[in-house]
Amino acid sequence: MTGTSSRSAGMKDETLDEKKPMTAGEEAWDIAKTVLIAVAVTLFVRFFLFQPFNIPSGSMKPTLAVGDFIIVDKIDYGYSKASLIYPLTRLPGEGRLFADTPERGEVVVFKNQNDRNRDYIKRVIGLPGDTVQVMHGRLYVNGQQLARTPVEGEPDCDGYPGGQLYRETNTDGVSYVIQECRGDDYEYDRTPLITVPDGNFFMMGDNRDNSLDSRTPTVRFVPEHQLVGRATRIAFSVDGDKSRLWQVWKWPGAIRYGRIGDKVE
Incomplete structure (x- = not known):
């Protein structure tokens, strides 16, 4: 019995000896x-799956708040140089892998090539080949006036x-809430008849009187290769x-x- 116990103890000591402590270099490498x-993993998710964005302006009120x-x-829309990080977004080329076309009414983040490739977020109004026009605050797509009905609530007009808040319904039956803060005859409430070029999109903010979008030279048309992705949820x-x-005490x-x-x- 004594011999057996000695052998067991020896085996136990031998097993413990096999797990040697790591050196400082091994710990650093681990x-x-x-x-x-x-x-x-973080870069893979950010580049190819999902990316967080902060809303810094009120151009998408009331849908999105600062x-x-x-x-x-x-x-959803595939990948292009716009999927990368600065300065890689300035690489030459206009291709897109696994490209898919956004639908009218979707909220999209894109790189604005007219504003140093900054991130913008707007709603897709016109697809390639569509005609778009704003007359007295009312939006027309392919000659059809989009339905607009007042809704209750207070717009955030600064x-x-x-x-006034309105529910607008596009020609595909997609509806969303917009706001008009200065009536229907402000400077952005009138545009000429515009035809969206091939490979481009016409974007507008939901805050119709306070949005730099495709109605302005600051944005104009958004090329397909400048699309980053579709906004899905508020995290x-x-x-x-x-x-x-x-002011840590005020955070909650x-x-x-x-x-x-x-x-x-």
């Missing part, structure tokens, strides 16, 4: 591998009185007017809990 794998953080699906939302970065009150998880429609 940590580096973990970090590299995490970075690789301080919303949205998730953009990069799979101090301008007399605004997080914070009201920047209620707190500052250093600044979060718009009711917007988190909302679908972008």
Whole structure:
């Protein structure tokens, strides 16, 4: 019995001896591998699947508010240089892999080539070959006036009185809420008849009187290779007017809990 116990103890000691402590160099390499794998997974998801974006302006009110953080699906429309990060977005070439066409009414993030390739977010109004015109605030696509009905609620017009929310329905039956803050005869409420060129899209913001979009020279037409992806959901939302970065005690009150998880429609 004594001999058996000795052999068992010896085997136990032998097993413990097999797991040697790592050297400082091995520990550093192990940590580096973990970090590299995490970075690789993050970059893969960001480049090819989903990417977060922050909404810095009110051009998409009331659909999106300043301080919303949205998730953009990069799979739907395929991949181009716009899918990459700066400065790779300035690479030559206009191709797109696995390309698919956005549908009218979808909310899209794109690189604005007329504004140093900055990220813009607008709604798709016209597809290649469509005609688009705005007359007295009413939108016409391919000669058909889009239906527009008033809805209840207060538009966020940044101090301008007399605004109105409307539900607009496009020619494909897709509806969404827009706002008019300065009536139907403001400078963006009149355009000539515009034909969307092949391979391009006509975009407009839902805040119709305060949006730099395809009605203006700042954007004009958006080429297919400048599309980044489709906005899908609001991942997080914070009201920047209620707190500052250093005001930690105000953070909970600044979060718009009711917007988190909302679908972008």
